[in-house]
Amino acid sequence: MNAILSTIESTEINEIQHLLNKQLSVKSILKLFEGRIHLDAQELLHLINQLLIPRKPEETTYKRKKAPLNNNELFPQVILYFEKYYSQRKYASTTLEIHMRTLRGFLTFLTKTFIEDGPFSSLNDMKSLTKMMVHAYEEYLVDRLNSEQLQLCTVTKYLVTLRLFLKMLSKESIVKISYVIPESLRGRAKRSNDYIEIEEIKVLLDSIVLSKSRVKTRDLAVILLVMELGCRPIEVTNIKLTDVSLSERQITLYCEKSGLRKLKISKDLCMVINKFLEIRSILNVQHEYLFINAFGEPVTRKGIASIFERTNRKAFGELRFNAKALRHTYATNALDNENDFDEVSASMGHKHRCSTEWYIHRSVQRLLNRTLPHNPLKRIEESDA
Missing domain, CATH: 1.10.10 (Arc Repressor Mutant, subunit A)
Incomplete structure (x- = not known):
């Protein structure tokens, strides 16, 4: 060359x-x-x-415009203490990140509303926190809820973070404020459970196979993995070369939420992954992660989302379903086909049975929605009306 x-x-x-x-x-x-x-x-x-072949640009041609901020620059000391406190209590890092950003909003509210009582940046500063300030924040969220700036489920999430924060302050003997979320502000997020018909999945896969994309083998492997194993996007990004055993048709998945689990994969998926590995071996990849982007770097969760969006738009002209919808479809099909409940729960990486039971409820609802419009009793009632 x-x-x-x-x-x-x-x-x-x-x-x-x-x-x-x-x-x-x-x-x-x-x-x-x-x-x-x-x-x-x-x-x-x-x-x-x-x-x-997509190649990583030379160092001289690829420079970050701005170095990413670390947590010490993003968050004040009290929030970093909050992170350390709950990470020791086995909270997942992704969950903690959400709480930390929500908590930063609470501290910003305090700083703007109670200027004379500030600052609110260190653990020691929290000694000036009062129950009146907590209720003022609650009223602020209610006002945003009434003006339709926030949904009820979002207000609930904000208050859950506040409750955790106050619990930490109480345990650390900084300030004793007991807080219970008002019944009227307890809302549950709408839990999606999309079901993708096999015909739509086939159209998507066919469009990838027939495309001229230089990364179609990778895209096909990623989508088949999610479809076949019902895995999370974060688990796909965490897969390393050592996690794949094509001879045993086995793959190891990992995420903080579920830990490690080994699952069997089909011959077809093995063939696609093997073909992708042949392409990957040509590139000068400097890490052990299986899936890579156009620059040879590990693919991210946003990268997985981009794969689904791009392939959907190619197949349907719009985004019809994402990785989460395929995960839900896997669970629904597994339970509909009378697989062992505990085995399905384990393969999904669920820690609690109630997470898997949700899919049974959704399966029943889906079957009823398909059946009831053709219910003969309903048709008799309509004819008598």
Whole structure:
């Protein structure tokens, strides 16, 4: 490859790359450059194939505009103490991050509303916190709820964070304020449980297989994994090369919420992953994570969401379902097919049975919705009316 590159001007290489980015066919590029550069057709084809492989840019061409902020810069000391306090009590890091951002909103409210009593940034500062301030925050959330700026379930989440914060302050003997969320402000978020029909899934998979995307093998492997195992996107991003055993048709999933679990995968999925590994081996990847982005870096949860959105829009012209919907579909199908309840619960990574029982309730509702419109008694009542 280096020998070929040395015989070509950089402007011509850039032109070839530009034409590839415009999705011009290899045949058309070969015709355009015929006789223009000192390469025969075979060498030119080899060059184009190399340029088709996504490569990580050189360090000199890829720089962050701004270094990411760390938690010490994002959050005041009291919130960092809150994080440490509840991480020792086995709270998941993703859950804690949500609480920390909500708590920062509470402290911002205190700083703006009770200027003379501030600051509210350290653990010691919290000694000036009073029950009146807590109720003022509650009234502030109610006002936003009444003006439809917030939903009831969101207000409940904010107050749950506040309750945890006050509980910590009480345990640490900073301030003794007992708090119970008012009954009128206890709302539950609407729990989604989308069910994707097999016909729609087939259309999506066919559109990936028939596409000319350079990452279609990776996209296909990711979507098949979620569809076949019902795994979470975070678990897909955590998969390392050592977690995959194609000879045993087994894969190890991990996330803080569920810990480790090993699951069997199908022959078809093994074939797709194996094909992706062949492509991955060509790239100069400097880590052990299985799935990578266009720069060879580990794919993120946002990357997984992007895969689903892009493939959906290619297949349907719109975003019809995400990874979570496929996870729900897996659980519903597993229970509908009379698999052992505990085995389904374990494969989903559920810690509590009630999480799996929800899918039984949704399965029944889905079946009733399909059946009741054709209920003969209902039809008799309609004819008598």
